[in-house]
Each structure stands twice: as structure tokens, then as C-alpha cells.
Amino acid sequence: MNVHVSTLDEKTRSSLAIESHSETEEYFINMGPQHPSTHGVLRLILKLDGETVREVIPVLGYIHRSIEKISEYSTYRQIVHLTDRMDYLSAIMNNWAVARTVEKAAEIETNERIESIRTIVSELERIHSHQLGWGVLGMDMGAFTPFLYGFRDREMITDILEETIGARLTMNYIQPGGVMFDIHPDFVRKVKEYLAYFKPKLDEYEDLLSGNPILQQRLRNVGIMDAETALSMGATGPVLRASRVPYDLRKIEPYGMYGEVEFRVAIGTAGDCWDRYYVRIEEMRQSMRIIEQLIDNIPEGKFLLKKPAAKLTIPEGRHYSQIETARGVLGFYIVSEGKETPYRAYFRTPNFHNLWSLTAMAPGGRVGDLVAIISSLDLVIPDIDR
């Protein structure tokens, strides 16, 4: 059997050789790795016909740090802090994915206090991630102001988290068997104050961007992906939910305290950029609902049940569990040989899978549409490259 292995050069050349039906000449243009709207170091090779995108070839690896390979040499507790550096906007949820897999595999019990704290901080983080996503979408659409409004409100959440956790971005908070610190005495009060502050601000967000007819024109019926394609493309999170698939792990396979709180899954109807945008807005509302239900009755108990210095091994076998982060399903797959370090660790990251759907949505649109699609996917590049 002989399998042909291609190269990027060959790919672009063969792509250009496909005869186009238009009379104009098609050309390639490099979008990234340094481009304002690729949100980091994503490189897209675009085949354009004038302004119309014919093909998108993503080129990855500009920020690959071999987290999986490093994980093979790290203890399970050390892996947790590596996950901060994947999707840095849902760092706590990434920590939780590892902690949950390890807890499930090593049969570590947690108490309700731990799960409540985890749920609350994760939802706070989801809100701030979506705030940033909202602002960045505005910026990509040419409105710079929302970006700073989003950052302003996000800053307050990072302040609240900083007071409890001691870090603003790379949290390393959720540990196997608990959380690293107990919540700060001011935490509950500040979260409540924040929710009271942010609710009117969210309506303001809507007035500023959602209500703007220009933005609606830019997002509606752009980058449409139906449910079948979205599932086949492996999209998860808001991207999949916008295509009218209510696949939200918080509802489908409840973990933490999600089984005990009331909230609704935000879905879209057509699967276009507008739906993806609005699903995030609606998720902020639902996250606030979740926090409101939990914040007043965090049960008493210990916050860390397993000593951080104690040996932590996982029984031999294959272990997988997944978490709904702000961008989709983060799965952590461990192949263990019963040692302190995994034999193989694999992260099923949401952005890596969501990015692929770009290649299905972008062709046929304009360059401006492509920018809209990228920002509606809300990509975090280090999560793609790991």
C-alpha cells in the first residue's frame, strides 16, 4: 500500500490548478500569522477571486508547545497548570477537565462545596470569555468601542477571581480532589455586586451591537452551517448550538452542580454568524442565572480533600471525560499504566475542532465575511495548537 503524503506547496499549487469558472484570475493571499483578526498566530492561506473567498487553507503550528508530550512526563497535578495555557480564556474549565478525568479514574470523591465553587468560578469565567468574544467580534466588525467595553467588564471578573485565586489568566485553580484555595471572604458579596452591575450592562451590549442594523447585516445569513454539517465537522459549543443542536454537556451529562440548577440552553435557528453571536449573549444571561442560584448557598466543607503533596496515581486503563468550556467540549483522554504520569494524554480541544468548520463556511463569502466567521467562531489559537 502506498499512501501519498502531500505538502503545503503541492496543496496550493493543485488548488490553483483547479479551473475556475470566472474570467478573472484567482490568487493566494496570506492572512496571518500576524493579522489583526486572526486573534493570534493563526495563518490562513486564502484563495481569492477579487474579494470572494474561494478556498481557505489553515496552516497551524505557530504556537505549538507540545502540551501532550510534556504531559507524558508530568504528574497529573502538573498537567493541570499546563491546561491554563491552552484556552486561556477558559483556564478554570480546562483545569476542571483534567481534575474531573483524574477524579473519575482515581475514584476521588469531592464534596458539594468544592463542586459549587467550581461551578461558580467556571460560570464567571464563561461570562468573561463571552464578554471578550463579544468585544472582539465588534472590533473585527470595525467597531472598536465594544472591545473596550467588553474588557472593562471582564476586568472586574478577573479582579474577583484574582482576589480568590491570585492570578488573572493562568489560574491553576481546580485541582484533582478540590480547589487550590478556599474562596475569599469577600467573594460572595463581590459576585453579587457584579451580577447587579452587569445585568444592565448586558442590555447595553445589546443596544450597542446587537441592535445595530449594520452589524445585523454583517452577521445574518453569513457563514451558514446546518446541523448535519456541524456535527460531521466536529463543531461543539456555541458553534454547534447555533446550528440548532442543543448539545450542551452541562445539560446532557451534568457535572458539578449543573444538574441541580435551572438554566436554558441557548440555541440558534439557522447556524449563521448572527446565531453564533447571539448564543453567546444568551449564554451570559444563563450563566448569571446559574451563579445567582448557587452563590447564596455554598455549602460548608473542606475545599481540598486530597493533600497536594500526596502521590496521585490512576489505575491502568483508558479514561476520558469531558467538560463544556466557553468554546465547546474539552475532553481529556488518559491512557494510564498505573503510574504517576500518564502513558499518553490527549486533549480534545474545542477550538481545534471548531476551526475546521471554517473551511466549510468561508468559501463563497467576501473577505469581510471571512473575518465575521472567524470572530463568530471565537477562536483561541493556543487551544488549537496546544
Next chain:
Amino acid sequence: MESEELFQYIASLEAAARPSEKPSDLPTIEVPPEHFLSLMQQLREDPRLYFNMLQVHTAVDWVKKGIFELLYQLYSTKDRQSLRVLVELPRENPVIASVCSIWRIAEWQEREVYDFFGVLYEGHPDLRRLFLEDDWKGFPMRKDYEDDFMLEPGQ
């Protein structure tokens, strides 16, 4: 579906597929590479199973046993069923059929596995490295991979 029932049903579809005895936390089946593609096709298209999401595809390098263990984790939105499919390939000349035509995300995942493990996918429309440069030597996630910049474990 209970896992026993699931295994029986899958066995009725493809006789070569058998429940895995390897320790695993999800219903797991193993299939030899030559029956792999037809099994996957049926898993996707069979109206009772309808696994329409390929959630995870990755490989594990069992260097001592001389095999690659390929993992396909499927999910069905029809009845929220998960299934793990394991395929073992020899480390020398690891070739397997591509499932790109069944799940489009496989195109992406298979390129990653090729990039890091060197598993070749037959029928993949655009098999090339995903993260690394085209002229990279070797496959870094293999356990016996070495290059000049690597630190010894523990250093």
C-alpha cells in the same frame, strides 16, 4: 442501549468487531484494520446506531508491543450513546483506511495523527503535516522519537 446489547448488535453488523478486554471506561470494541472502514460506515449509517459525531481520534504508541493503538470515539445525538473503537496497527508501515468520507472532521484529526505518529491514511484527500513543517524529520509523539533539543526526562 446497554453495552452488552450494543456489542451484540455491532457484532451482528460486522462479525470481526469484538468487545475489547482492555481496561476502558466506555463501551469499547476492537476491530482489525481490514474490517475497519466497513464497520465505521455501518456505525454511522445504521439507523439504530447513528453515530454522527466523531469526537476523538488519536493514537497511542505502544512501543514495547510494537503497535499503534488508534482510538475513535463516537457519539450519537440520537440516543446519547458513546462508543470507543480501537484499532491496532503494526508500528512498521502503519496504514489504515481514512474515515474522512464519513465524518469530515476526520480529515483534520487524521492529519494530526499523521503529523505526530506517522500513521498513514489511505483515501485521505489531503494528507500532509498539520502542525509541523513539511520537511520535519520523524514523528514527535512516538515514544522513541529523539531530536537534538530534547531534554532528558527529569533534567
Next chain:
Amino acid sequence: MDMLDFFPSSILQAADTSWQTVTIAQRASSAFRDHDLSGTIGYLLLGLLFTAGLLTVLGLVLIYAERKLAGHFQCRLGPMRVGWHGILQSAADGLKLLLKEDIVPENADKLLHLGAPVLSLMATVLTLAILPLSPTLQVVDLNIGVIYVTAVTSLGVLAILIAGWSSNNKWSLLGAMRAGAQIISYELSATLSLLVMVLLSGSLQLSEIIQSQSDGWWIWKSHLVGVIAFVTFLISTTAELNRTPFDLPEGESELTGGFHTEYSGLRFAFFFLAEFVNMFVASALIVTLFFGGWMPFYIGGWDGFNSIMGLIPPGIWFAGKSAFFIFLLMWFRWTFPRLRIDQLMSLEWKILLPVGFINIFLAALIVLFEWHF
């Protein structure tokens, strides 16, 4: 020679609707006729200095204003470090841009690449010369002023096209092509709105257009046509200025910088300066055509009010009115997202242009039957 009292009189004199315009050029020629050589040269130099000074001052002030306003629109402070509340920020920026290396891409068309920013700035300076800032503060008052303005401002698009083409960068080229399509399209409806005002006022001369508004600004006394013309003109000048929501030629998040991607240092500063001064030119035109130029704001019958308004010098009136429209443009920029290229084109060709044609027809009817006030 009356140069010594030129400035006090032109700046401080109270406004009067019956003022006759005496431009600097007219003063120079009358001095020439009087065989006053020093006066002639003095007025000519004054005209030059006035244009250059206006350019510099506008550049410094507008860039600072934009940054400060943007800051406060966005809950920030804006520049704070250089001078009191960052007041010297634009001067410091200018200095920085002067000292920066002037990078020319290797495969760029050198001559065109270097020439484009100059052309862009030149188009701007040429329009500055005919703006009637006050009855005395006008360098030259052409009798075809409106046509001159449209002709000269469209040189700017040539500069952008040249810049994009010569940079040898695909992003620049995309930006330039967008600019070409956009500015030429929007020029149509801008000119149509201008024509409405020309029809109403019966003159192409800017000073006469202002004089025609001595009994009321056109925006009030032209029924709906003036308002429609004003809205179309506002939209289409925003598009011509490449400002959000029509900033596609630069479109930072799409084209990394558009036509000026490859420019740095002083040449970039030229484009930047031209953009900001163009903003003033556009506002000044709006003020001249629709809002009575340097005419004070009078309300019929309110004599006390009117006399107080009349005390404010015409130059201040003009500057204040222009400042409001500059503020409006900045306000647009820091609130709205941008359109897509095809939406932009359909807005022009499907909405603004038909509206403009209907409007000019209506305006003709109004003028024909003298329905306006």
C-alpha cells in the same frame, strides 16, 4: 496697506449678515492695482502661510481631539502623558513619525510609492484654499468653487489607488481597489447633493452660497430637499473620507491597514494628516452649504437673541459649526461597525443614488415654482 488691521478685523469683528466677502486673493490683487508691491507680496505670503498653518493646526488639533474623544467614548482617558492631559501628544507623534525610518518595499514602484502620499496631501491643501472660514478669511473665492472642490477632492482617490498599486502588496491592492470603487461611487451622490444646493442658491461660488443664506440656512428654508441632500451628503462624505462605518479601504481588521499597509514614517503621516484635514474640509462644506457658513444663528423676531448671536465673530461661528460636524464624524466612528463591500455598494447604488436623483428633481421643481422660503 491694511495688513496690520487684517487679523484683528477678520477675527474679532462682529458678524453681520450683510457682510461682503473680501478674500486674501482679492486684497492682493487690489494692492497690486494700487502699485503696493509689499502689500501684494505680503498678502500672497499670507495666503500661503494661512493654508499651511491651517493644515498644521488642524492636523495637531484634530488628531488630539480624535484620540481624546475616542478615549472618553470608550471609558478611557486617551493620551495623558505628553504635556497637560497629553496636549502635546500629536506633536510628539509627528516628531516620532518624522524620525522613523522611511521603509520602501523592495519591489515597490519607488516613484509612485513615494509620490502617492504627497498627492494625497496636495489634494487636501488645494481645497483648504477656497474654504470661506469667514468673510475675510478665505484665500481665494473661485466662481466655480463647488466644481473645484469636487474635482480636487477626487484627486485623493487617485493617491490612494497609486499607493495601493505601488506598494506591491496584495492587501494594499485590495484596499486600493475598495477605495476606488467606494469613493468614485459615493462621489456621485455627494455631487448630486451639492447640485441641489447649487440649484437652490443659484451659484457655484461658495461665498455666494453663504450669502444666499443670510435670511435663513438652507437646511431650514428648503423644505425636505435640503434635509435629504444633507443626509445623503453626510453619508457619502463619510464614505469618501474612509471613516467608519465606511472605512473599508483601511479596514484594519480585514486588510491589516489597507492601502497604507506598506507606509511608515513621514509618508504614513501624510496620509494620516490628509485624512484628518479632509474631515475638516467635509465638515466645512456641510456647514457652507447647509448651515449658513459663517452666518450666525438667528431666529426671526427674537431681536435680543439675535443681537447676542451677532456679537460672536463669523470665524468662531464657522469653526464651531465645523467642530460639531467633525465631532459627529468621530462619534460615528467610535460607535458603528463597518459595512461589507457589497452592502456598501448596494447602499450607494440602490438607495442613495436613486434618492439623490429624485431629490434633485424635487429641488428643480421647488426652484422652478419658487416654493422655498
Next chain:
Amino acid sequence: MGFVNFESAKESSMDFGGLPVEVVEAPRGAPSNTVLGTLPNIRKVLFSLFKGMSITLRYLLHPSTVVTQQYPENRNELKMFDRYRARLKFTYNEAREHHCTGCLICEMVCPNASIIIHNRKGPVTGKKEIDHFLWRWDICTFCNACVVACPHNALEMTGNFESAVYDRRLLIYNLNAYAGPPANALKKIEDPEERKKAMEARDVYCEFTPMAGASLPGIAPLAEKKEQD
């Protein structure tokens, strides 16, 4: 221009693989792309444009909403949270005695080897004690694993985040103020002279740190010595 009405976001229930899921749908007005289709909506379109502009104007007119912090100017007022993790330090009691026993647990749990410990045999006690506790600020990820893992509470993270230096070798610190046994071991030494002898002073940059001329793997020594902060 079709216009989306926000009132139309509706709540309903959906079935997902046999599981009823409560959902809320994104609003979706009927889009119309013709010119005439715009006219019925023109009032709403203009109104929503003005609404957006009124928001930005409100912020412009209320300077109290400004959130900018003028960083270098506000250094004196700037207070970091107690738990802020920026710089690793030894904890000391009132007598400036540390609690580190040199047990190497922190070195073990450190994910990227930013802690390097050199122990020695104590000249007075004759037992194992800390000689140099090297911490590499340049590669530390502030994961706090060492602090929580330490069985003697000998380490803490403090809020001094200003780490900018001109040479990254200056970021390699010797954390212990003296080489010697921890506080509770010092307690057992009765004679103050002996106790003084057991505590050998250590500089922030000394011996094993590259500043003193010795070198760590991959780091060349720096000739000059930086002022101790």
C-alpha cells in the same frame, strides 16, 4: 435591511436524544434585502442607530465612568490582592528564621524545574539543611504548586509583580537569607553563639546563582553584581 426584534427571543423545549432540553432561541426577524423592504423598518433602523450613539455619548459625557489606571503614576496606591502570585519568597518568623528543611518536595512538584535546591550537611547540627534555594523567576509559571505542597509552610507567593530587568540572569534568585536549619531546629540550639554559627548569611545573588560566577546549565555567569533589592 432586515431588522431583528429582541422581543422575539423565545423559550421552548427541545428533544435531544430522548432527553428534553429547555432551550432559548436566538431571535430572528424576517430579513428583507430589497430596497422597498427597508422602508417599513427605517424607523427602527434609525432608532437603533441613535440608541447605540446615545450609549457612547453617555460615556463621553460622564468622565466618572473612566476606568483607566495610570500605572506608573499610581504605584503608591496600587495594592495587589493578598493572594496575588507574582514572586516566591521564604516565610520568616520574627527572628528572621526560615522554615525550610530542604525536603525537596517543592523541587519535585515544580512542573518546569524553576526550583533548584542545594542541601548541605550542617556544620553545627550535622544534619541535612538548606544551603541554596534557587528560584528561577524567568521560567516560573506561578502555578503555586510549591506553596501548597510545602509541608512546613516555608514558602509564600507575594504580589511584587515588577520583574523587569535588562538581563534575565538577574531573575535567578537565592531565596534563603541564610544557609542553615529551619526555625524549629534552631530552637533546639541553646547557645546563641552556636546558633549564629549555624546560620550562614546568603545573598540574593551568591555562589550557585549565576550572578556570583557559578553557572546553572545553559546560563553563562554575569560579571557584575546587581544591587540587592
